[in-house]
Amino acid sequence: MAASPPWYRVVSDPGVLRRAVITGVGVGTILTIANNTDVIQAGTMPESRLLPIAVTYAVPFLVSLASSVLALRVERRDQGQTTRLLEREIEAIVRFPGQNPNPVMRLNRDGQVIYANDSSRPVRGALGVEVGDTLPTPWFERVRTAQSTTDPVRFEVEHGRQTFAVLAVWVQDLGVYNLYGTDITGAKVVERFPDDNPNPVLRMSPEGQLLYATAASRPIIRALAIEPGDPLPGDLLTAIQRAIDDDAAPTPEIAGDGRIFHLRPVVIPEFEFVNLYGIDVTALKAVDKFPNENPNPVVRLDRDGRVSYANPASELLRRALGADVGDQLDPLTFQRVLDALDGDATGALELTAEGRVYEVRVVRVYEFESINLYGTDITAARQVEELSAANEKLLLSILPPSIAERLRGGETVIADRFDDMAVLFADIVDFTALSSRLAPIEVIELLNEVFRMCDELAERYGLEKIKTVGDAYMVVGGPGLGDDRSNGRRPGSDGFGSHAADVASMALAMLTELARFREASGHSIEVRIGMNVGPAVAGVIGLKKFIYDVWGDTVNTASRMESTGVPGRIQVTRETYERLCDDFEFERRGPIEVKGKGTIETWFLVGRRSNDIEEMAVPAAEATA
Secondary structure: OOOOOOHHHHHOOHHHHHHHHHHHHHHHHHHHHHHOHHHHHHOOOOHHHHHHHHHHHHHHHHHHHHHHHHHHHHHHHHHHHHHHHHHHHHHHHHHHHHOOOOOEEEEOOOOEEEEEOHHHHHHHHHHOOOOOOEOOHHHHHHHHHHHHOOOOEEEEEEEOOEEEEEEEEEEOOOOEEEEEEEEOHHHHHHHHHHHHOOOOEEEEOOOOEEEEEOHHHHHHHHHHOOOOOOEOOHHHHHHHHHHHHOOOOOOOEEEEOOEEEEEEEEEEHHHOEEEEEEEEOHHHHHHHHOHHHOOOOEEEEEOOOEEEEEOHHHHHHHHHHOOOOOOEOOHHHHHHHHHHHOOOOEEEEEEEEOOEEEEEEEEEEHHHOEEEEEEEEOHHHHHHHHHHHHHHHHHHHHOOHHHHHHHHOOOOOOEEEEEEEEEEEEEEOOHHHHHHOOOHHHHHHHHHHHHHHHHHHHHHOOOEEEEEEOOEEEEEEOOOOOHHHOOOOOOOOOOOOOHHHHHHHHHHHHHHHHHHHHHHHOOOOOEEEEEEEEEEEEEEEOOOOOEEEEEOHHHHHHHHHHHOOOOOOEEEEHHHHHHHOOOEEEEEEEEEEEOOOEEEEEEEEEEEOOOOOOOOOOOHHHHOO
């Protein structure tokens, strides 16, 4: 509030001076004429009259100035008091909505949002405005209706999953619209939910009047012979009230249309009514009569894991559960039951007791707050599955998976041509002399250890072991061979081009692993390895003790590469060298005489060119030492 200006500023104001002069001249003239009529008529003016005349003009002039100063001070004081009062009122008005837990907003005459409390954030989001924004026209048209009616205007807005009832009020004294929001989400849900419920839902007032009933509750309505608006029968109302007051009291039971329902009352105090949820217990009533005659195990648990019922056929199943009727299941066992459901209404688990295997169907019965366990003896089926799995494992140890599948499909003659196959032979050097120094069991154990190592490498590189003959080991790689044995690793996936690279990698790894075996076992054992690539034919031979084998010149040449090779080295043909020379290191051996082939040029495979080498050949000096 501005302070009153000093008197001298008021006196020197041109407007104040003008009024004072006019007042002084006008009043002074009138008084001078009235007081000096005789002198004026005589035409003379004595000097003694001049001073009184001057005072006559000066007094009204000064009175006018003084009156102006006093009047301005009173006006400024009254304005200050009014301003302070208005400021206090505005401060109170603004402060109050901020403490309101419900949404409050204020708009000016043009629809601009001039205030909004924190609780109004969802309403602002629904209306698409913030403080300073103008309300969209369709919404403001609704709000403006409040200015032309004595009744507040109501409308609903939705933001996400929330629904708000908005009350618009025109405040005439302030020239603003106040918007008051109320969250009615809960009321909407309660109002809408029963219609979608497939089970009976009824609603009654605290006095016992039926307010509402879903379509699914028609059997109950017909049994009671009432409609919405009618009072519930007195005995039913008494039973409902008893169930409300005492959780242990039995829920009312209604029979109608050949069905039996339990009515579970739930008080909704926020909306001043009671919901009655109908539970169809017809099936439970029937189930309670018949499980004793069921030849299969039936066990029922309550929601806490206590066995509430078990038929005579469930004796072994109860032993597997470790509980009888009235007993609490072990927490771990009960958790297995719950895990079988895994968020669904049904599930299954297996339990074993005294050599019998039971598949237990777990069914959660929400309506009765129980879990039913239906057991089926699958001991014979599991034995058949175990035998089948053993047979399958044995078959796959003899044949590639794709060939085994074809035999199961009914093919009797299987022969396939492969345009590009990599073949590897490995043979233990001087095995005859070595075996003569060892006992028979030691020879078998030694061979088993070496060939087991080779089998693991074939598995690692996705290759197909063909056979072992004495101390010789044969493995091949080609499109479609060994893919199912590679643990997800496809041939050629190491980045070295193809199945030929996988066979070469296995050969290098064999030398590395065999060096480790020599160091660990103390056996002075060495192998020769030969490798070749090219076309070949593969198929199944025989009806009894059949085998999967590979034939062709490519196979014969690979065998010759092994037999003419050097202990501790991997000898390969020109075709193999040319296929892999970009990615592997080779050492040229030169021409050698090969039975049935004449003179051919060969190379020794030394290692990979890659920096991240996993397998490397044993150096030549060590291999020939």
